[in-house]
Amino acid sequence: MADKIICRENVQRYYGDSRLTMVRYAEIEASGKCPFCDPNIENERVKDMDHWIAVKNKPPYENTLLHLLILPRRHIEDPLQMDLAEEAGFWDMIHFLRGRYPETNGCGLCLRVGEIGGITIRHLHWHLIVPEVGPDGRIPVVFGIG
Ligand SMILES: [Zn+2]
Secondary structure, eight states, X not given: OGGGTBOHXXXXXXXXXXXXXXXXXXXXXXXXXXXXXXXXXXXXEEEEOSSEEEEEOSSOOTTEEEEEEEEESSOOSSGGGOOHHHHHHHHHHHHHHHHHOGGGGSOEEEEOOHHHHTOSBOSOOXXXXXXXXXXXXXXXXXXXXX
């Protein structure tokens, strides 16, 4: 099951120099439990729907005003595995979140697919990210892929 939870190579590449993060991923792997499958989710929940759950990312990426994760209830790894109800429900969730958080009028909806795409946790998840705005304008947020 551990191979179905995280991609070790990408975790090492992204976080190899961060002992705390590596320990966290080792704990996830040792638990054998996907952290994005209900009821394992520890992130603060924002919204539960029939097919999707929105949570706060922890920790949020640097320079983000808002950083949410949008998780399918079902453990799937690729958006092409979504059924029709999940596809419709996804857009229902986006409409809900855009209404609840007016700051999402300026946001990124980001997704990694597959190991080459840079996934770490294999459970499909979209990042909804609103960048901070500083006194001199927008502050870039780094969303790595590859
Ligand atoms: Zn999962």
